[in-house]
Amino acid sequence: MKIVTGNDLKTGAVVWWDGEGWSKYVNSAADVGAGGEAIIAREEGARRVFAAYVIDGERNADGVRPSHIKERIRALGPTVRMDLSLKPGDPDASNWVI
Amino acid sequence: MYKYDQYDQQMVDTRVEEFRDQVRRRLDGSLTEDQFRPLRLQNGLYLQLHAYMLRVAVPYGTLNSQQMTLLGDIADKYDRGYGHFTTRQNIQYNWIKLEETPDILADLATVEMHAIQTSGNCIRNISSDQYAGAAADEIVDPRPYAELLRQWSSFHPEFLTLPRKFKIAVIASETDRAAMKLHDIGIQMVRNAAGEIGARFFVGGGMGRTPMIGPMIRDFVPLDQLVTYCEACLRVYNRYGRRDNKYKARIKILVHELGKDEYTRQVEEEFAHLLTQDIEPPLAELERIKAHFVDPPFEAGASDDLDLSDPDFRLWVERNCAPHKQAGYIVATVSLKPVGGIPGDATSDQIRLMAKLARDYSFDELRVTHAQNIVFPHVRKADLYAVWKALDEAGLGTANLDMVGDIIACPGLDYCSLANARSIPVAQKISERFGSAEKQAEIGELKLKISGCINACGHHHAGHIGILGVDKKGTENYQLLFGGSEGADTSLGQITGPGFDEEGIVAAVETTTNVYLRERQQGERFLDTYRRIGMAPFKEALYG
Numbered sequence A: 001m002k003i004v005t006g007n008d009l010k011t012g013a014v015v016w017w018d019g020e021g022w023s024k025y026v027n028s029a030a031d032v033g034a035g036g037e038a039i040i041a042r043e044e045g046a047r048r049v050f051a052a053y054v055i056d057g058e059r060n061a062d063g064v065r066p067s068h069i070k071e072r073i074r075a076l077g078p079t080v081r082m083d084l085s086l087k088p089g090d091p092d093a094s095n096w097v098i
Numbered sequence B: 001m002y003k004y005d006q007y008d009q010q011m012v013d014t015r016v017e018e019f020r021d022q023v024r025r026r027l028d029g030s031l032t033e034d035q036f037r038p039l040r041l042q043n044g045l046y047l048q049l050h051a052y053m054l055r056v057a058v059p060y061g062t063l064n065s066q067q068m069t070l071l072g073d074i075a076d077k078y079d080r081g082y083g084h085f086t087t088r089q090n091i092q093y094n095w096i097k098l099e100e101t102p103d104i105l106a107d108l109a110t111v112e113m114h115a116i117q118t119s120g121n122c123i124r125n126i127s128s129d130q131y132a133g134a135a136a137d138e139i140v141d142p143r144p145y146a147e148l149l150r151q152w153s154s155f156h157p158e159f160l161t162l163p164r165k166f167k168i169a170v171i172a173s174e175t176d177r178a179a180m181k182l183h184d185i186g187i188q189m190v191r192n193a194a195g196e197i198g199a200r201f202f203v204g205g206g207m208g209r210t211p212m213i214g215p216m217i218r219d220f221v222p223l224d225q226l227v228t229y230c231e232a233c234l235r236v237y238n239r240y241g242r243r244d245n246k247y248k249a250r251i252k253i254l255v256h257e258l259g260k261d262e263y264t265r266q267v268e269e270e271f272a273h274l275l276t277q278d279i280e281p282p283l284a285e286l287e288r289i290k291a292h293f294v295d296p297p298f299e300a301g302a303s304d305d306l307d308l309s310d311p312d313f314r315l316w317v318e319r320n321c322a323p324h325k326q327a328g329y330i331v332a333t334v335s336l337k338p339v340g341g342i343p344g345d346a347t348s349d350q351i352r353l354m355a356k357l358a359r360d361y362s363f364d365e366l367r368v369t370h371a372q373n374i375v376f377p378h379v380r381k382a383d384l385y386a387v388w389k390a391l392d393e394a395g396l397g398t399a400n401l402d403m404v405g406d407i408i409a410c411p412g413l414d415y416c417s418l419a420n421a422r423s424i425p426v427a428q429k430i431s432e433r434f435g436s437a438e439k440q441a442e443i444g445e446l447k448l449k450i451s452g453c454i455n456a457c458g459h460h461h462a463g464h465i466g467i468l469g470v471d472k473k474g475t476e477n478y479q480l481l482f483g484g485s486e487g488a489d490t491s492l493g494q495i496t497g498p499g500f501d502e503e504g505i506v507a508a509v510e511t512t513t514n515v516y517l518r519e520r521q522q523g524e525r526f527l528d529t530y531r532r533i534g535m536a537p538f539k540e541a542l543y544g
């Protein structure tokens, strides 16, 4: 699948296009097919995100998984500070990242 | 320590308001990201893997307690309760919000700090010896000269758009503690036969994609020509540096391609011309700056006695303390490398504690080191035990300076958008495997440095053992290097052979130290043994 990701303009937070808006959770990411660049142009123009780009990923039984390790780390947070990740209480949260 | 005058303060305050307006215009849509990006970078605001990152300049690594306290407060108020001290003697915050950045810069300005020129193709923060003003082996305090160059290079209109970034280090002892020869310009303050102080220039060093040791191009530049000579070095680079190719744009490539002699000839020609232009600031300005760096009021006759009956304290003194020029005083390094910790990270509470200890016990001064540690430069020996006790209770009492646990590691793929591989987990695993006091004592001095990509922020070329993260078909892989050094005997590490995965690289370090322990002769460090026996026995053990 094709995923659009970027950063929230005001906070810099990593966000994923969920089909209607931007989510912090990669599992909400929508498959944008060939429509990624149009979404980016519109959303960056509206100053909701910046530095947005299209990446490859796949949806499996556990959720949406970006193909590249860099994007998986972006999706969760620093692997060395799981307390700062999106799932601070879950010791297994990073199992799929590396 | 240098105190801002009205011009310094006005420049910084004006810059804060200018950036506040730029952020406002970015948020209201008057500026696009393409227009805004260079503006935010000029103010130290990057986009990293998870958020904006703010890099704050710490000129030549020197801080007072008020500044350090504020750095801790910023971590709480605007970030997530910690900061990362870098190999450029700066501090970075990883979770910054754009809309709050002008307020952070305004807060920094209240303690004479900023983030200007911590990014971009300009002259970056000038680095120096972390023991400056305290070291027993320095001929003079290098910081006034670094400060003079800071003032010269700040907003220098000719050098704000160089072919690439530009890094200068200034030292004043034969023991190079600042990796001086691995900078674009390395300056060593020296004394000539007539007893005068001047500057020895090394130009064209650097790490990164094409590591080079800077050759010496001038043995002695008189103090009243220091700025002029720097200007000449920069002018030749600015004119002929490769702007067509980012990877060939650093001055090291120019010096290498022209050859040291031709580059030097051009610099001398430019220098002769500039001398006719009378651009050197009057020596009175240097004297004004020097007056800020006079010795603190040391206690005459302070005792040199140290009670070393506590074995943990004794170990820390042996490992982490260095001789001071003043009898009764000592230089103490706080390791930010606890076993299994994240190199260079400190919590806001730890930052404030170090500030308080510096205020109470080190004449209000701290230093950030390029090895990502913190120095109390002037501790009375009689106070040292109390200082260590307080540090130890806060998890800051680790005794491992320059040992295998004192790892330099860049943020790597956990934070950095340019990274190929993670650095920090490798550092943590090595630290856990080798970090015990017994193991470190057995191995002795071993400087291990890790970078998450070829940009070499983790100085892997200069590690006795270096580790470089690479991307191998989408997975993390680590190359191993031996034989680097950043001191007076600067050398560049050589790659051993094929890389390793994360577990493999930790095992490879163990294999390496085992060969060293087997082969070493009396008194040899790892680096000495490697230099004596060469790569072959290590390769044999690593690759069979």
Ligand code: SF4
Pocket: B410, B411, B412, B413, B416, B417, B418, B419, B420, B451, B452, B453, B454, B455, B456, B457, B458
């Ligand atoms: S060496 Fe590479 S990965 Fe590490 S901080 Fe520098 S740019 Fe990032």
